Amino acid sequence: MKLIATVFTTVASVLLCQSLANAADDVKITRASLLTQPCFAxxxxxxxxxxxxxxxxxxxxxxxxxxxxxxxxxxKRPATLMNRIAKGYSDEDLKLIAGYLANPPAEAKPAN
Structure with a gap:
């Protein structure tokens, strides 16, 4: 009985890892997408x-x-928090963030 449980657990673990690996292939992670994630908080x-x-x-x-x-x-634009946040990014980073927000990937676009 213990052997059957071990085999079942092993097979389930392998299948789960395989499905997670396949799911990760569908996600395109870019520098712009990573830089933009804190905005969504x-x-x-x-x-x-x-x-x-x-x-x-x-x-x-x-x-x-x-x-x-x-x-x-x-x-130049007053704020309580955004001015402090923006100072933490280079101008290049801000350009990447702007591009990502203006052109989000299809899976990240808000539903209408």
């Missing part, structure tokens, strides 16, 4: 906020997102 899943005072991060152009992030970083 406040701005909601895939940038769709649940309401004020935090705005959604949807519907803007890459240039507009970048302009806004640089304004936070340089202090």
């Amino acid at each position: 406040c701005h909601g899943a895939n940038g769709t906020s649940v309401g004020l005072p935090i705005l959604s991060l949807t519907g803007q152009t890459e240039d507009k997102y970048y302009e806004t992030l640089i304004a936070f970083k340089t202090g």
Whole structure:
């Protein structure tokens, strides 16, 4: 009986690991996607906020997102938190974030 349980557990573990490995192949992780993940902690899943005072991060152009992030970083746009967050990123990082927000992958786009 113990042998059957061991065999069953081993087979189940192998199948689970294989399915997890296959699922990971479907996810494209990029530097931009990694840099953007902290944004969703406040701005909601895939940038769709649940309401004020935090705005959604949807519907803007890459240039507009970048302009806004640089304004936070340089202090030209006042904020309670975003100015401190933006200062932690290089201008190149902010450009990648802006591009990701403006053109999210299909699986990350908010549902309409």
